[in-house]
Amino acid sequence: MFERTRQWIEVRLGIKEIIDSGLREFYLPRGAGFSSTLGAVALVAFLIQAISGIFLLMYYIPDTAHAFMSVRIIMNKVPYGWLFRSIHMMGSNIILAVLFLHLVVTFYRISYKKPRELTWISGAIMFFLIILFCISGSLLSWNQLSYWSTTIVTYIPTLIPGIGGRIAEFIRGGQYVSGSTLNRFFAFHVAFLPFTLVCMAAFHLFFIGRTGFSTNPGSSPEGDSEPQSVYKREINANGMPFYPDYLLKALVLVMVYLASIFFIMTFFPGLFQPELATVQADPAMTPDVIRPPWYFLAPYQIVKLIPNKFLGISAILILVFIFVFWPFIDGVNERNISKRPLLRVIFILSITVWLILTVWGGY
C-alpha cells in the first residue's frame, strides 16, 4: 500500500529526481563538521518557536488586564500548556546561544568573504530580528521583570539627539510602557516579525544554495584564492552530500538542542524566571534592581559607560553598522584566519569585551 502510494506520487512528481539532483548531489566541502550545521539547527529552533508560539496564541490575551492572568492560566489550567510555554521561553533564550555560535563559527572561518557577502548581511539582519523577537515576546507575559526591562530597552533610542524621544514614544505608543506598548509588541511579535524573518531566511537559504557551502580554510585549503569575477558555485565534487550526510549531522545537533531545552526545564526550571517574573507588571512600583535581558546587557553597559549620550548611541549604531557590513569593511583577501594575526586579535578581543560588558552590566 505504502509502496503503491509512493509509486503514485513518484510517477507524477518525480520526487526522487529532486532528492537526487537537489540534495544528494548538492555537495558540501569535504570535512564539513557539526559546526557547519548550526544554521540548520537555528532554522529548526525557529520552527519550534513558531509551533509552540501558535499554541500559546490560542490562549493568550493581549490586554494589560488579562495578559498576566492568561499566561498563568496557560501555565496551570491548560493541559500541557506549561510544556509549550516552557519550550517557547527556554527556546527563545537558547536560540540566541545557537545564533551566537553560528556567528562565531562563520566569522572564524571568514566565510563572509566574496561571494558570500549577501549571506552574511541577511544573516546579520536575521540576528537582529531574533533579538527583536525576544524583546517583544518578553513583554507579552506582562510581569514586573519584562515591564521594567522593556522600559530600559526602550530608553536606549531616546539617546538619539532630536528625534530620539519621538522614536521611543513611537515604540512605546506613549510616554511610558503601557497597554499600547503591549498591543504594539504583540502585533509585532506574531505578525510582522515572523513574516519578515521567513522572508530573510528564504533569502539566506537561496544565497547559500547559489554559492554553495563555504570551505573551512583551516582544514581544507581554498581551491583558488584568485578574486572571482563570474558567477560560480562551489561544486565540491566528491565532497559530502547534503542528503543524507549533512542532514544526519544536523539531526544530531537538533536533538542536542531539544535535549538541552528539556535539561534546563528539568534541572533549572526557574533559570529565566526570577522572582520578579512571577509578579504582575505594576507601573507604579519600581523594583530595586532593573536591568535589561542578558543579551542586551552589553549594549546597555556601553551607553551607560560612555560619558555622553550622543557618543553612546553613536557607538551602538557604529557597532551595528560595522557588524552588518563587515564583509565590505574587511578588505584583506585571505580566508585562513591562522594567517591573519590582526583579525584573530580583533576576533578574540571583541568576544572578550562583549563577555566582560555582559557580566559587568549584569551585576
Next chain:
Amino acid sequence: MVDIDRVGGVLMRIKLVLILILVFSSTALADYRETFEKEFVNKPWVGSKVVEEGVCVDCHTSDVMKPDYLGIPQEWKMSIHYENKVSCHDCHGGNPSDSAVSCGTPHSGFVGIPKYKEVPKMCGKCHIGILKQFNDSKHGKALMTSGRGPNCVTCHGSHKIQKANMNIINKVRCTRCHSYKRAKIMKQALFMTEKRISDINHSIRQLRSSGASTEKAKKMLFRTEAGFRTLFHSVDVSLVKGRTAGFSRKLDVIEGMIADIYKEIRFRKNFSAFLFLLFASLAISAYFIQKNNKN
C-alpha cells in the same frame, strides 16, 4: 600580498582604535554613571515607588527641619508602610501637595503628633479588626482608663514599622509594666500555629521561585495569618487557645493545596526529565547513524 595586507591592516587598526576608545573613554568621566542613573531614574515614565510623597517629605528632609525629626523620613522609608504606599499624611493628615498650609494647620485635617491614648485610633483607621480586638482587651482598657496600658507604638514603633512577628514579644518590651510570665504563656499559645504559618510561607516562597502559581494558597494564607495575628491583641490566652483549632483546620486546607502544587511540579519535572532522556538518546543514536553512514 604585503600590499593588500597593508590596506586592510590600516583599516583594522582604525577599527581597533575605535573599540579601544569605546572601552576606555568610560574611565575618563566615571561620575557620569551616577548622573546617568539619576537622570534615568528620575524620568517621569519610570514611575516612583511612592506616588504621593508630596511636600511633607521634601520639607522634612530639608535644612529647616529640627535635627530630632530629620531621621523620620529615612526610618519611614524602611517600613512596610512605605512599601505599601502609606505616606505621612495618611497618618498625620494634612495636604501633601500644598506646602504653604500643610504642616501645622488644623483646618486641612492635620493631626500632628497624636496623644499617647489616641494612637490606636490613628492606626485603627486602617487596621480596623485589630483596633476592635485591642479596645476589648485588658491592654486597651488599661490604656483608656488609667493610661497605663501600651499603645500600638509601644510594640510596633511609629515610623520604622516592620512586618509583625512573634519576636515582638520579648523580655525587654513585655516586662516594662508586668512580669514576663503572662507574656510567656501567650507566646507559647501562639507558637505552634505561628510555626506552621512560617513553614507554609517558606514553601510558598520556594514554589514561587520555581515558577509555580501559588496565588490561591497565598491569598488564603494571608487571610488566615491576618486573622490569627489579630487575635494576639486580645492578650487573652484562653481566647487564643480556643480559636487555635479553627485556624489549624484552615492551615490544613492550605497545606493540602501546597501538597498538590508540589505534586504537579514533581510531575512536570519527571515529564521533562523523560523528554530530556528521550532526546539525549535520540541525539546519541543519530550520532552513531551518521558515523556509520560515512563508512
